[in-house]
Amino acid sequence: MTSIEKRRIAVTGIGMVTPLGNNAASTWSGLLAGKSGAGPTRNFDASGFTTTFSAEVKDFDPETAVPSQKLLKYASRSHRFALAAAAEALADAGIQPTEADSHRWGLAVGAGMMSVAYDDLKVVNDFAAPEGRFDAAGLMNPDFPGNPVNFCRWQSNAGLGLLTKQFGIRGYATSVHTACASGGQAVGTALKVMRRGRCDYMLAGGFDSMINPIGISGFCLLGALSKDNDNPTGASRPFDATRSGFVLGEGAGFLVLEDWDRAKARGAKIYAELAGDGNSLSCYRITDSPPDGNGPIQAIEQALGDAGISAADVDYVNAHGTSTQMNDRSECAALKSVFAGRVDEVRVSSTKSCMGHLIAAAGAVEAAVCCLAIRDGIAPVNANYETPDPDCNVRLVLGAPEKLRIRAAVSNSLGFGGSNSSLVFRNPEEVNP
Amino acid sequence: MKNTKEKIVFTGSGIVCGAGATVEDVWSRLESGDTAVAPFTQFDNEKWPVKVAAEVQQDNRFLVSDRKLHKTISRTDMYGIYAAERAIEESGLLSYRESLPEEEVDRFNDRSGLIIGSGGGNYTSNYDYIPVIAEAKGELPVFGRELANLVTPMWLLQNLPNNVLCHVGIRGQFKGTNACITNQCVGGVLAVAEAASAIWNGEADRVAAAGHDLPFEPEMVYYYHKLGLMSGEAPKPFDAERNGTVFGEGAGAVVLEREADAKARGAKVLGEFLGFGCCSEATGILDLAPDGDGVERAIKEALMDAGVEPSEIGVICAHGNGTPASDLTESMGIRRVFGESIPPVTGFKWAYGHLIAASGIVDLVMTLEMLKRGVVPGIPTLQEMDPLIQPFPVSSDTAKPLSDIALLICRGFGGMNVALVVKAAS
Incomplete structure (x- = not known):
């Protein structure tokens, strides 16, 4: 292995649309207040489902968020979150692609799984499967109202197409999906692409919205969601012994990544250095997490090594912490292995306790949260924790957010299918003391 | 642009598509001009304006022998698992791992990557x-x-877009760097580009890359037809009468590693990866830049990455999907790089249709075979060159590559363009 001088990458812009707020500031203040974004599902009538609550994005106005009517037409709910969060991140960074440098701008997104919308399936039902059995001949009925706009919206890289067009990004562009690890892997991919020298600026993030009848069905069938229908705000309780499943959220998070020296030269505010990426595959079972943390351990260690720091330099871990029995146990086993003697010192919280699980957007939103935690010197709270679980005895941030100078933060994302992503963010003061 | 000049080679490949489930079978179709595009059988085509596709003939048990797995995955996953495992098998990496001392196995697994280009889901x-x-x-x-x-x-588990990643990983214990790329048509080739990058940058010692897709479904045919992208017969890339593409289905896969590692373990080398380019035209979901802008930039970036001059390219495997706009702009992009000295151009979608996320990686597997054999198959469906495209060195006859280096182009929705430069094994 050839050792190379690693290019330093700065985070200079942040944008979020989450169940706690429709921008980064409101999301962050919601987290600091320990608010919950969960409540009875209003996107559709969920009263017949086994889980009737979720963490929805509220009062989101796509007309203001997406300036182009034409783009809006092609944008699904998750694409709209993405366009809004990306616009916020670029405005926050105070830069955007220009004619001269658009080919040096890249995009890496973690995109949600493309489920066909309930209404579109209803149309197929009406025309091609009236009794429930599909007959392709029905699509040839001249009255079948199949709309190519819906088809476009459903393409696996539709979000990429809309984002590159809206912001004029003409360099490297990619879209990834490794379930709950998607957002983290997208940010990690962006770091790698920049270090290879292919781009000087990247927009990196994730977006998802599965709070719709078809999207939520897959999770209900699998039994992965919390069924605490009487207590939506307390249902997401990562690491608590009584945890019983995750709370489905939705939203988007984006970061603007920039060459460190260029960011310095233009006097940009730098939230953090995106210092390291770790990426592994558990190769255990499709939904089960390895009980001994084998898989997540490699991802965290790789990320620390990539950042050129050690476990001793980390002060905060934004855990994947889904609030499922297995994930939280596996993740704690990994944290204990990596942080060993410091496991009682390193603060850990899962912000899913407040905003739910944003699936493909989770890793990107939580990456943004790490940047804000570093900026403000505050570790967000792990809400709803009451009953200790001996398997999860890590140093959780309990009761309230904790004032804490953070030298480096780790953000974990562990997905169905066994993909693990860890990102390391360093305090800019640690980079240039 | 890359950090080292370390050579990266292909040591295994796998393929399954309408034209066959081995490289040899698919090559014989390409060489004999015998298209696999035929009236489809998965649903009644009688009322349909499009009646053909290139369907995979092999059943699930042929593709994945473990029948327990059949209940937990979908057919597109079977294609991906089949191709990826053929490639890994051909590379000999698993038997090499068995020869390692026990204490080295964990590190071997942690340094083995897996990157998959997935169709990302479907209607059916x-x-x-x-x-x-x-x-x-x-x-x-x-x-x-x-x-x-x-x-x-x-x-949900049957339909996760990252199923191939998960199951090939579990079965082969490839535990290192990984990704599931859902970037429509360019997913498969981008997996190869990311695999090579991971090795160049020291993130992995070896990576299996695969792309799989099953676009041939009634509702997909309906929309592609409605958008004017679908032909009723085998595609005729660059022909004056071309009127669209036709769906194929299947998967392609390759294994990449350092040449030094391949040599040290005595592996057979199928070819060398030299470089890639990847860019977006920022034109939205369906539209293409009218002047071949992205094609030109992707090729130039790939050549620069490979350290190769345009004059060194011996053959071009074009995306050539047979739609009027894509073929025209692709030819413009190629001309903007090569001027009037364009090497022989061919494309394979006439034979096995358009495999969407798997299209480029299946083309790559066959491009390596083309370089090995030193024969450029013609495009037999080409009857009359489009006057807007010519002069352009495509032909219905076979040709000889001008060198042992090939350029491969793959284009997709989202204004995506990816180019790869590969070389024959020396």
């Missing part, structure tokens, strides 16, 4: 919900209550 799998929709008669609460009675609890 969602039809599993239609019986509940029919039952509910527009009443969502009824849909919610009946769900568990009518749909398998495993639905």
